[in-house]
Amino acid sequence: MAHASALIASDISGYLKQQQAKSLLRFITCGSVDDGKSTLIGRLLFESKLLFADQLAALEADSRKVGTRGGEIDYALLLDGLAAEREQGITIDVAYRYFSTERRKFIVADTPGHEQYTRNMITGASTADLAIVLIDARKGVLVQTRRHSVLLSLIGVRHIVLAINKMDLVDYAEAVYERIATEYRAFASRIGLHEITAMPISGVQGDNITCKSKHTPWYDGPSLMHHLETVSIDEDRLQQQPLRFPVQWVNRPHLDFRGFAGTVASGMVHQGQRVRVLPSGRESKVARIVTADGDLPLAVAQQSVTLTLADELDVSRGDMICACESPPEVSDQFEATLAWMSDQPLLRGRSYLMKIGSKTVTATVLPLKYKINVNTLERLAAETLELNEIGVAELELDRPIAFDPYDQNRDTGGFILIDRFSHQTVGAGMLRFSLRRAANIHWQALEVHKSARRALNGHGSAVIWLTGLSGAGKSTIANLLEKRLHAAGKRTYLLDGDNIRHGLNKDLGFAPADRVENIRRIAEVARLMVDAGTIVIAAFISPFRAERQMARELMADGEFIEVFIDTPLELAEERDPKGLYAKARRGELRNFTGIDAPYEPPTNAEVHITTADVPPEEAVARIHQQLLTLGLLDPPPAAKA
Numbered sequence: 001m002a003h004a005s006a007l008i009a010s011d012i013s014g015y016l017k018q019q020q021a022k023s024l025l026r027f028i029t030c031g032s033v034d035d036g037k038s039t040l041i042g043r044l045l046f047e048s049k050l051l052f053a054d055q056l057a058a059l060e061a062d063s064r065k066v067g068t069r070g071g072e073i074d075y076a077l078l079l080d081g082l083a084a085e086r087e088q089g090i091t092i093d094v095a096y097r098y099f100s101t102e103r104r105k106f107i108v109a110d111t112p113g114h115e116q117y118t119r120n121m122i123t124g125a126s127t128a129d130l131a132i133v134l135i136d137a138r139k140g141v142l143v144q145t146r147r148h149s150v151l152l153s154l155i156g157v158r159h160i161v162l163a164i165n166k167m168d169l170v171d172y173a174e175a176v177y178e179r180i181a182t183e184y185r186a187f188a189s190r191i192g193l194h195e196i197t198a199m200p201i202s203g204v205q206g207d208n209i210t211c212k213s214k215h216t217p218w219y220d221g222p223s224l225m226h227h228l229e230t231v232s233i234d235e236d237r238l239q240q241q242p243l244r245f246p247v248q249w250v251n252r253p254h255l256d257f258r259g260f261a262g263t264v265a266s267g268m269v270h271q272g273q274r275v276r277v278l279p280s281g282r283e284s285k286v287a288r289i290v291t292a293d294g295d296l297p298l299a300v301a302q303q304s305v306t307l308t309l310a311d312e313l314d315v316s317r318g319d320m321i322c323a324c325e326s327p328p329e330v331s332d333q334f335e336a337t338l339a340w341m342s343d344q345p346l347l348r349g350r351s352y353l354m355k356i357g358s359k360t361v362t363a364t365v366l367p368l369k370y371k372i373n374v375n376t377l378e379r380l381a382a383e384t385l386e387l388n389e390i391g392v393a394e395l396e397l398d399r400p401i402a403f404d405p406y407d408q409n410r411d412t413g414g415f416i417l418i419d420r421f422s423h424q425t426v427g428a429g430m431l432r433f434s435l436r437r438a439a440n441i442h443w444q445a446l447e448v449h450k451s452a453r454r455a456l457n458g459h460g461s462a463v464i465w466l467t468g469l470s471g472a473g474k475s476t477i478a479n480l481l482e483k484r485l486h487a488a489g490k491r492t493y494l495l496d497g498d499n500i501r502h503g504l505n506k507d508l509g510f511a512p513a514d515r516v517e518n519i520r521r522i523a524e525v526a527r528l529m530v531d532a533g534t535i536v537i538a539a540f541i542s543p544f545r546a547e548r549q550m551a552r553e554l555m556a557d558g559e560f561i562e563v564f565i566d567t568p569l570e571l572a573e574e575r576d577p578k579g580l581y582a583k584a585r586r587g588e589l590r591n592f593t594g595i596d597a598p599y600e601p602p603t604n605a606e607v608h609i610t611t612a613d614v615p616p617e618e619a620v621a622r623i624h625q626q627l628l629t630l631g632l633l634d635p636p637p638a639a640k641a
């Protein structure tokens with residue numbers, strides 16, 4: 001609820017305007033398990049008189065029923081809303097609460113302390129201006145305290161309140177407080193946290209929460225509420241930065257109006273200002289700053305407006321309007337810090353959807369450079385990231401984007417990674433800098449292009465991608481298909497899984513990360529061959545849909561023909577020409593598809609062949625018919641003319 005005000009009853013419009021004028025502080029509570037995060041926020045709401053009578057009655061009833069304080073008021077129950085949280089007395093999900101005082105509005109996120117819920121803590125911290133790090137005075141600085149502090153540093157939370165809690169349980173001893181504060185400040189300085197405000201508190205007793213406590217006469221700092229009301233927030237800093245305006249929506253209600261809606265991420269924009277649109281680089285002037293309440297002469301950071309430009313420029317959702325004199329960088333290759341939030345591991349070479357601001361692009365994870373031990377800050381060599389792990393990797397995008405390093409602007413440097421099939425958020429990241437090679441490597445313009453090579457060959461080019469279990473018959477069908485096409489005078493090349501691993505991919509094994517990289521390399525080779533005007537036949541198990549989709553997207557429309565060689569596992573094992581299934585069953589061969597590694601069958605293949613009842617010759621005939629239907633075996637139009 002909002003802070004009680006006499007204006008609510010007498011002048012609701014005036015009250016709403018008053019609230020709108022207040023600054024907003026977003027903060028989180030974090031720390032180790034049972035350090036008192038939920039209790040602190042509950043006490044903060046209670047002491048600030050921010051609860052309704054029915055909320056207080058429900059709190060008293062819940063405290064008697066499921067509380068952890070022997071029938072006394074358990075303030076943590078105001079935040080612990082899930083049944084599992086109340087049963088276990090812990091926080092699992094992120095709980096948000098809104099409240100206000102006479103000076104400021106607040107949104108507080110109560111984040112879980114358990115390591116297994118670290119991803120939830122990252123979610124809560126991603127928008128925070130300040131973090132309250134709680135430490136149990138009896139236990140001191142713990143592993144999870146350090147872990148959360150490292151995450152706060154990585155995420156870029158600048159203001160830290162070190163709340164040394166449960167001081168009542170150590171008789172408000174100044175020596176205990178000083179020892180913990182000194183130890184934490186030493187650790188914080190190593191990870192780049194410098195704005196630390198330490199204070200002794202008791203969430204249960206209310207000491208130093210809304211006013212100074214008589215139990216800590218030796219403490220001369222502010223109360224927690226006073227500090228929250230007066231601390232400088234990012235809005236002030238953002239307004240001093242260069243203009244960044246990510247376009248969220250192109251507003252075209254009628255033929256005479258074309259505006260670009262969004263929120264000013266940083267800086268300010270004024271009517272008549274010369275601006276640049278990225279990544280195109282075109283420039284214009286701001287004609288109008290439009291809002292629902294009328295035009296404005298000026299808009300500042302965190303303000304939502306619609307801009308119109310003096311010139312007709314091609315501006316789309318995800319583009320960025322910025323100051324001409326200090327534009328952001330534009331690149332398609334970066335070094336980034338990644339916090340992994342999925343049960344499925346991060347795999348090198350796999351492509352994900354990357355959402356940065358209002359723009360969505362495809363990002364491929366290049367070699368993972370290292371992962372970070374958040375307890376010791378040690379950099380560890382790694383091939384992948386598991387749930388809750390943090391690492392540094394290189395990313396390659398399918399198109400350039402405008403960005404700022406995350407430590408300069410969180411809105412234009414922070415992103416999430418999304419699984420392309422489940423559409424679940426699997427990771428959060430922070431762009432650190434663009435790679436030098438992104439600016440130094442460019443596509444070389446060539447005089448002879450794909451259509452000319454196709455005309456010379458007298459037919460189209462495409463990749464015919466055969467996928468299925470080992471022993472399904474892919475190589476047999478691929479070999480017969482190439483023989484038929486070759487006999488007809490078509491230029492072909494067969495890429496076979498085993499043959500590729502003798503050379504190009506001989507450095508790769510069969511772990512999931514290696515399988516992803518195996519297909520990525522093959523897809524890139526196939527793309528070059530299609531560009532050369534060749535009909536490419538690729539026969540690979542290629543067990544993951546994501547990598548087959550990645551290969552498809554490398555090609556132009558109509559150039560990727562997926563053929564599902566569908567064979568029951570039992571039949572594939574009966575055939576077992578290489579004896580691989582038998583070895584896998586005996587445990588001699590690890591990560592074997594169909595036995596201890598998954599195969600994800602296609603959901604919409606162009607050709608579906610069940611080899612249990614279709615002989616290889618008929619399978620070839622079906623694929624050949626598909627090529628005829630698509631016109632790939634006919635001379636290109638230019639050649640016909």
